[in-house]
Amino acid sequence: MSLSVTLGKITLPNPILTASGTFGYAREAAKLLDLSRLGGIVPKTITVEPRAGNKPPRTTEVTAGLLNAIGLDNDGLDDFIAHKLPYLRSIGRPIIVSVAAKKMDDCRIFAERFNVESGVTAIELNVSCPNVSGGVDFGIDPILCEKITSEMRRRLTIPFSVKLSPNVTKISDIAKAAEAGGADMISAVNTCYGLAVDWRRRRARLGNGCGGFSGPAIKPIALRCVWQIAQAVKIPIIGIGGISNVDDVMDFLVAGASAVQVGTANFFNPKVTTEILDELPIVMEQAGISDLSEIIGTLEL
Ligand SMILES: Cc1cc2nc3c(=O)[nH]c(=O)nc-3n(C[C@H](O)[C@H](O)[C@H](O)COP(=O)(O)O)c2cc1C
Numbered sequence: 001m002s003l004s005v006t007l008g009k010i011t012l013p014n015p016i017l018t019a020s021g022t023f024g025y026a027r028e029a030a031k032l033l034d035l036s037r038l039g040g041i042v043p044k045t046i047t048v049e050p051r052a053g054n055k056p057p058r059t060t061e062v063t064a065g066l067l068n069a070i071g072l073d074n075d076g077l078d079d080f081i082a083h084k085l086p087y088l089r090s091i092g093r094p095i096i097v098s099v100a101a102k103k104m105d106d107c108r109i110f111a112e113r114f115n116v117e118s119g120v121t122a123i124e125l126n127v128s129c130p131n132v133s134g135g136v137d138f139g140i141d142p143i144l145c146e147k148i149t150s151e152m153r154r155r156l157t158i159p160f161s162v163k164l165s166p167n168v169t170k171i172s173d174i175a176k177a178a179e180a181g182g183a184d185m186i187s188a189v190n191t192c193y194g195l196a197v198d199w200r201r202r203r204a205r206l207g208n209g210c211g212g213f214s215g216p217a218i219k220p221i222a223l224r225c226v227w228q229i230a231q232a233v234k235i236p237i238i239g240i241g242g243i244s245n246v247d248d249v250m251d252f253l254v255a256g257a258s259a260v261q262v263g264t265a266n267f268f269n270p271k272v273t274t275e276i277l278d279e280l281p282i283v284m285e286q287a288g289i290s291d292l293s294e295i296i297g298t299l300e301l
Helices: 076-090 105-114 142-155 171-181 216-232 246-255 272-287
Strands: 005-007 010-012 016-018 059-062 065-068 096-099 122-126 160-164 185-188 192-194 211-214 237-240 259-262
Touching: 016 272, 059 211, 065 216, 076 096, 076 105, 096 105, 105 122, 105 142, 122 142, 142 160, 142 171, 160 171, 171 185, 171 216, 185 216, 211 216, 216 237, 216 246, 237 246, 246 259, 246 272, 259 272
Parallel strands: 016 259, 096 122, 122 160, 160 185, 185 237, 237 259
Antiparallel strands: 005 010, 059 065, 065 211, 192 211
């Protein structure tokens, strides 16, 4: 039985990755689970320059999920390469570095560094963060999305994925734009734009006002997005949104994802990824599947 999955030019030992922003830079989770079992790790998004992020509170629990407005708090590209990448590399599993560009030229800066750094399997270009000013511009306009994807393609020699926002009218148009721009993969989806209110104080619960909604409640939205994208593009898809158990994973694979990322579930069950990995071969055997490629994209409506 093979758990490995191939996404274009990259092969992952299994389809279970951790989602950006929900797993720190992996070191934080090292005492909680065996990192060397993961199919891959997507660390917190980095930007070229350090960012302080949004004012607190930055997260608030809501019914069936989490609302966050972290605002891409990170220490920047130089710090990532000097202090976070060496540890990530030492895990010996695929590392997909998440980056966000403020302007086109940031693609050149990221590419110049990651084209020469060893131990980075791929880049995930986050064009979908709802919590920063201008953060989703590249992800909601197909023309801008194709432009930034082409710029990344022109500069970067390793494979890259474009991470899309569900907060658009027609996600398949944005996915097609990323494919036309030369993306190797699509990651779908980021958080759903939301608001939590404390009516007694007449205030938003998050310091930033609105934020990104994640967790089990968004799974149907994310699945619909993955399925629509799968109908529209030929490049592989990494499914994200509300995944917390092995059946969720299988649902995403059937809908057209070749791998998945687990996000918010890491917060309420830090061992969720390895528990899913324990169960995956059992579920495959029950279903008579020896290779996951047999079920990817097999959904019939
Ligand atoms: C606290 C928090 C921080 C996040 N930070 C990032 C980030 O830096 N970059 C990114 O691409 N997505 C970020 N996300 C989005 C997740 O990677 C994921 O796309 C989203 O939460 C949906 O998956 P889930 O429902 O499994 O959490 C963040 C999500 C949460 C909850």
